[in-house]
Each structure stands twice: as C-alpha cells, then as structure tokens.
Amino acid sequence: MVNNNLNSALSTFNFDTTDRLQNLAIKPLAVIISASGQDNVTPGSTFHLSMMVTNKGNQSAVIEVYIQEESKGLRQWCKSGQKLLALGSDRSEEVIFEFDIPIDTLPGLYNYIVVVDAPDDYPEYTPIQYQQYLQIVPATADIINSSDPTFISYPTTSPDSPSIIQPGGALAVQILVQNRGDRVDKFRLICTDLPKNWVNITYPQVFQGTGLIIETDCLNLNPGENGQISLLINPPISTLAGKYIPTMRLHSENNPELKLLDLLYLEVAPTYQLQTELRSIISRVKSKTGIYQLRLTNTGNTPRKINVKVQELEENHICNYTLEQSQALILPQQTVAVDLQIKPKNRWQRPFIGGPRIVNFNIDLFDHQELPLAPNNFPGMLLWEARPWWQILPLILLMLLCLGTSAYFIWWFLFRIPPSPKIWQFYPEDSAYAAINADTVSLGFEISDINRLKSLKIVGISADGKPLTRPQEYDFSQGVPATLQSFCTQQKNLLNCRNVRTGARKPGTYIFEMSTQPKPGRGAATDNIKTNPVAIAPIPQPEIIAFGSTQPTYQEFSLLNPNQKEAKNNPKSLNKDFQIRLNWAIRNASQLRMVQLIGRTPDGLAVTPVKNFDFSQGIPSQLKKFCAAGEPLVCFNMTTNLKKPGDYIFELKAISQDSENQKLEPSKTELIKIIPKPPQIISFKINGKPAPTKLMVPITPGKPVPKIVLSWEIDASEGTKVELQPAPGTVRLKDSISFPLEPKPASIPISLQVTTTTGQQIVRSLILETYDPKAKDPAIVAAEKMAEAISKSQKEAAESAQADQKEAAAKAANTEKNTPANAANINAAPGSVPEDEEDNTKSKNPPTLLPIPLPPQ
Secondary structure, rough: OOEOOOOHHHHHHHHHHHHHHHHHOOOOEEEEEOOOEEEEEOOOEEEEEEEEEEEEOOEEEEEEEEEEEEOOOOOHHEEOOEEEEEEEEEEEEEEEEEEEOOOOOOOEEEEEEEEEEEEOEEEOOOOOOEEEEEOOOOOOOOOOOOOOOOEEEEEEOOOOOOOOOOOOOOOOOOOOOEEEOOOOOEOOOOOOOOOOEEEEEEEOEEEOOOOEEEOOOOOOOEEOOEEEEEEEEOOOOOOEEEOOEEEEEEOOOOOOOOOOEEEEOOOEEOOOOEHHHEEEEOOOOOOOOOOEEEEEOOOOOOOEEEEEEEEOOOOOOOOOEEEEEOEEEEOOOOOEEEEEEEEEOOOOHHHOOOOOEEEEEEEEEEEEOOOOOOOOOOEEEEEOOOHHHHHHHHHHHHHEEEEEHHHHHHHHHHOOOOOOOEEEEEEEEOOOHHHHHHHEEEEEEEEOOHEEEEEEEEEEEOOOEEOOOOOOEOOOOOOOOOHHHHHOOEEEEEEEEEEEEEOOOOOOEEEEEEEEEEOOOOOOEEEEEEOOEEEEEEOOEEEEEEEEEEOOOOOOOOOOOOOHHHHHHOOOOOOOOOEEEEEEEEEEEEHEEEEEEEEEEEOOOOOOOOOEEEOOOOOOOHOOOOOOOOOOEEEEEEOOOOOEEEEEEEEEEEEEEOOOOOOOOOEEEOOOEOOOOOOOEEEEEEEEEOOOOEEEEEEEOOOOOOOEEEEEEEEEOHHHHHEEOOOOOOOOEEEEEEEEEOOEEEEEEEEEEOOOOOOOOEEEEEEEEEEEEOOOOHHHHHHHHHHHHHHEEEEHHHHHHHHHHHHHHHHHHHHHOOOOOOHHHHHOOOOOOOHHHHHHHHHHOOOOOOOOOOOOO
16 A cells, blocks of 8 residues: 655645635535644554534534545544534534554554535535545654664655655665574565555575575574665656655564564655647638647646636637636646637628638646646637638528518508507416415516507416406506506517516416407407416425334333342432333424324324414423424424323324315324333231231130231332232222121131233232130140040940840850750850850950040141
8 A cells, every 4th residue: 555645746736625615615514624634643542533513504404424434444443433413503513533543553544534414404515525644653662672673774764854766766775684682583574555566675695505596585684693685666657746655564583573663755756747739620610610629648747737728819809719628637647638619700700702711819828836838839720711602692682682671561551451469478477486475476478569459358267267366457448557557668569568466376376368359440350378387386384204202112110120220229310200202303394383292002092182282482382392493393302291001102293374275194103112010019018017928816705806907019000900809809009908807717818919901910818817715726626526436436346246246146056956965055044155155255356445546736
C-alpha cells in the first residue's frame, strides 16, 4: 500500500473544495469537523474525531452520521461508528467518534469517509461525504535492549529534508545492520507501503570455499558484526509527484517478535509537461455550426488546471463562440478534449457571391497555477461560404409577393366578409391550485375582432359536463366592461385579458368553457372553446405515518421475584408506574382538530374509554410532555394506564378540521402483550402466626370454642382468582376472616387456591383438627375395646368345645352297650366318663388365652 502524503495533490484541488463549501452554504445541513483531514496517530493511542452538525432547514430532521471505511480493518478501531441524531430547525448537536489504535498496527496511511445522511427529510441534499486520512506513525521513543540488533539507513531523511527522486529515476539506500546479540542471526528487510515493482532489496553475496558466489535472501551476521543491505527504490515514470513515507522493517530470525522500524521520507519531483493540439472538425460552414476540438494531454506527474478563453479577431463580431467548458482539469497521463462551437450570427452578413468569408479567432490558454505552458495560443479560422447561384430567387419571390399583396387588398376592400370574434387563447393562469391557500382559479384569454363582440360567457363544468360554477357573462355592446378593464389590455382589435377571477374555490377538477356571442351582421358566427382540466387540491388531511407501542411485550413486575436482585436490594428502582406506552407520528398536523385513542382486545372489545385530544388550540396540555411540535408531529411514551395482563390492540384516529370530507380509517398497533407476574403467596397465617400443615385445637365441653382467624396476602396480577375452601369460596388477594369451629372433635381440611388469568395455579393447604383434652387417650380406649372383644371370643370358643365333648361322650355310651367288652362299663353311672377318656379329652382341648395387643402409641 502506498503511504503518500497527498498535500501537494490536494492543493491542486482547492478550487473544488471552494465550490463545495459554497454549495454547502445554501444546503440545510452544515457540518464542522474538528480534524484537519490528515491526522498523525501513534499505535496504542486514541484519536477523537469531533463533528458539529447543524440543521439549517425549516423542518425537523432525522440525521444519520457514520464511518465508511476504505482501508480494511479501520472500521474495527471505532467502537461506535454510527450515530443517529434528531434535530429541530436551527438546532445543533456534537458527534464524537473515538478510534482506539491497536498497539500492533503497522505504520501507514489509512483512509476513511465520514457520511452525513438524511434520506427521509433532505434526500436531494444528502448524503454528504468527507474524505479523511489517518497517518499511523511509529512511536518516537522505543525501548531497545542492549542486546537487540539495530540498523540505520543512509542517506538520512526527515520530514523537512526528504530524498528527492526525479521521475523515472532511482534512489539507492544503504541499510547498516549491527548484531549486538551473542548468537549468529539472519536479518531480512521489508519495505511496506510501497508497491513491489518499486523496491529492489539486495543482500551481500556469500563466497564458498570453492570460489562460488551464492545469492542469498538474508543478511547473515555473527555476534558483534556489522552488515549492509542495499535498497533500491525506482518509482515508475508515471508516479504522481508528492511526498511518500514508506516504512522499513528489519526482521530478526532469532527474535521474530522484535519490531525494528524506520521511516523513509521520499519526494517525487514534479514534472510539468502538457501537450496541446487544436483540431478542426467542421471549419467550412454554410448555415450550420463550425466545430473545433482542443485536446490537452498531461504527460507530467501533477494535475493541471487550464483556463480556456476564445478571442474573436473580427471587428464586427459576426459569430457566437460556445466553449464546452472554460476550465479543464487534466490529471496525470490523461487527455481532456474541449469542444468549441462557432456559429454566425446574422444571415444577411453572409456573402452573396464570390469566395467564402474568413472569420479569424484565437484560443488562449492560461494555467491556473501559473505553471509553464507552451504553446499557450492557437490561431484558427472559420470559412463562411458564399450563397448559392440561385440567390436571385428571393427577388422573384419579392415580385410575386407584391402581386399577391395587391390582390389581397382588392379582396379586402371589395369581397371580404367581416370576421366574427375569434378566441385565440383560453387557459388557466396556473395548472394547479390549493384550497389550503384559499386559491381561486384565474383565467387568461385572447380574443380578436372584439368590435363585433356582443357578449362573453364563462362557466366552469366537470368532466361529464355538469356545471360547477355560476356562469359569468360580460356585455361588450358598449366596449370592454368595467369589471374587465383592470385585467385586460387592448391592442387595435385584439383583446388580451389576464388573471380574471372565477367562482371556483372548492377543491375539485374544473374545465372552463368560454363562448362568444357576435353582434348581428353578415357572417356572424359564435365561437366556443374549453381549457384543459385544472385542479384545486384539497386541504391535506392529517395522516398517521407511524403508530406503535414502545415495546411489543411487557412483563408485569413483582416485588417478591428473587431474580430481580436490583429491585430486591433497592425497591425504589422498581418501575411502579408500569403500563403500556405508545409512540406515534402524524403528518400535516397543522390541519389536525382531534386525535382519538382507544384500546381493544383482539376480539374488538374496548378495554379503555375513548380518549379525545383536542388540537384545535395546539398541543393539549395532557400531551405536552409527550409530544414535540413540528412537522411531522411526534409523540413518545404516551401513557395509557393499562396494566392488566392480556393481549391488546390500540386504535388511533386523526380527525381533521374538515372532518366532513375525511374518511376516518383508524391506524392500529401490532398485538401488544402484558405477561402477568407469577402468583406468590406472601403469607398464610392462623391467629397471626404462619399456618402449619396440621393444627390441633383443643375443645373443652362447656367452655367457649376457641376463635380461629385466617389471614393471607397474595402477590398476583389483576384478575387473579383466589378461593378459600371449604368456605367462604372466592376472596380478595389480601384479607382475613374468622373461621367458626364446631364444639365437637372433627378434622377440617382448609385450602387456599390461587388461579391466574393464564391458568397458572398454586395451592396452600392445612388440616385443622379439634379434640377433647379431658377424654381418655384414644389409643387406650381402643386397646380396652380390643381386649374385651378377645375375652368374649375366648369364652364363646370354650363353650363350643364343651358342647362338642358332651356329644362325643353320648355317642361312646351307645356303642358300649352293644359290645361285651364294654359290659363292665355299662354298669357305670350314667353320664360318667371313663377316666382314661377324660384324660384324653383334656389333653386334646387344653384351655388357651390369646395375646392382648398393645394399644397404638
């Protein structure tokens, strides 16, 4: 990249800058930049670009100021490269851009453009562009270690004494390098900011032991040794004149992170060579224009500004000379052509017979910077050819014209029929009118032969022929009527009238018809003519050009949301004035009478009353803190007092002062959502204490039942439903009630249920159990009842066993009676049981006791 100082080139374009400033003086936007246009900055520093933007127009404007990079990477240095301003008329504001230059930025010239644009308000004057340059120069004080290598260049250059290179010449620079380290090192030189074809770097040749010479791509130095690198800078012959500041950097192979930099100040000497040539394209003319071309070729290396002037050498000035441009800017190695047109003025000066007439002229060239210019004068001539041989024909035509004139006068006085009045012109004075300016259509017309005009009638009709205005009739029987004398002028028999007012005042499209009534006589005929349609524009109606909420979704705030740390630590910072806010902009606000605002649900149900804002006396007091007067009318952060969660759409109507002819179509916002805050039970208490999951309440017979007071507080959105079960049902978000208890033991479940409008639900429940403290322990009572049941069961089992034994004995007795072996037993006492059998019976059915379980603890 070429790092050249463009001061010398820019100085040649000072006339363009002057023209640009003159144009800006009449533009609505004025910009003052604090920078000089080319600023020197060191790596690691910060550069501030300050701009003062002034709106000199007669309307408010939204202005965008931004940085447009031309050098890659420069846009990343600016944290905020775009600013948006809203300026009223005759208001100013300062814009500051901050550039943080990275520490590793290579020296060089970086260019960018500052753009000031107002496409919506001043599209014909914007965008405005300012070319700027940043010259990155190395820091003046670099810390160099004692062991770091160093280098110097010869010849020594500086900004005040740069090395001068003639165009097409070369500059040899010797780079002396010293290796102050303790190791062998290789050094390579690069020259940034210059094209590769400009630079030729030569390193010392290496001699091998066999006598061979080897070309190398680096400089090899032992510790403590010095070496030399040759740098040849050979710019092309077409290089522009000016100062160039390339950067030389020496790379060390042992320490690649070390940055050894030096600047080389060069100046390419200017050459002033301008070739001029005058070409004749059309030099012989009859009745057309002669054309010449002046060609200017700049073979030097500096821009040239040439003033061209044509000087006529004839005394009578018989020709007009037209130059395509009086100033020509010729850039280096470019050719500019300036065309010259020469046209004779008067045809009667053309020669009748003989040879052509020679017109001599001279073209003078002047250098704007008074640089050498040769030649600076070009003589030229134009050949104006003589008339052709048939030039006698005009004499013949003149004789015929005399005969025709005589015949015409004979006809005029003997046979002519007097003409009737003729309308030659009939037109509106303007093609468009505006009702806002109380305009009335004015007409102009031209009528000939008014001496035979009796009356004149003018009426305005529509396109389908319906009359729109009352007919205006003017009586010409006594001459021009008094009502028209101030508008009409009469030249002989021709009447010319201008700015004759009509009755057309209302908005609409008119076609005016004029008809003449001639005086009675021979050849009398009426004349009728119509104008082109002419429109009276209606008063511009107020128009809503923008309408919407400040944000599409709102979140209702909660004081108990643990995620809102800031609100928890500092409750004052919470937005307690939470509500939907609206922005709108209305064009043609001067015709505004009233603004209507209403909020609805998506189904069309009104959720806010209709708000009417009266603008007949200006901005109403309730909107002054939200609206800014101007064109258009802009209102920001308009409050609606709508805080209830849900979906809403707002409608805005702009009613004009002439509301009868206005079609009121409301402007609607997009769907606006208010997200409810999550419900939370702040407190749920019994008799002022937090409610447990289960509460035992003692009830003593004969004494009053204890009083139970339930209280609660809930943080939830508006419209949230709160229910207390089993009674009383729906309650408020924060309340307390007395809960009656029955004078007998019972278990009562109580629940507090919260349900939001979106269906979100939370529940807190408890069990309220009453008991008699003087009654036995329910566990002991249960154990006694169980023991009694077990004893009764054992008794029934013993009786059943005894009955079974008796029945078995009876069966055995009957059996012994029928057998001899048991004869002895027959004599036994009836009903007695043998001793052995009795023992067996006892052994088979021993008495048992079931264990008695312990009562529940």
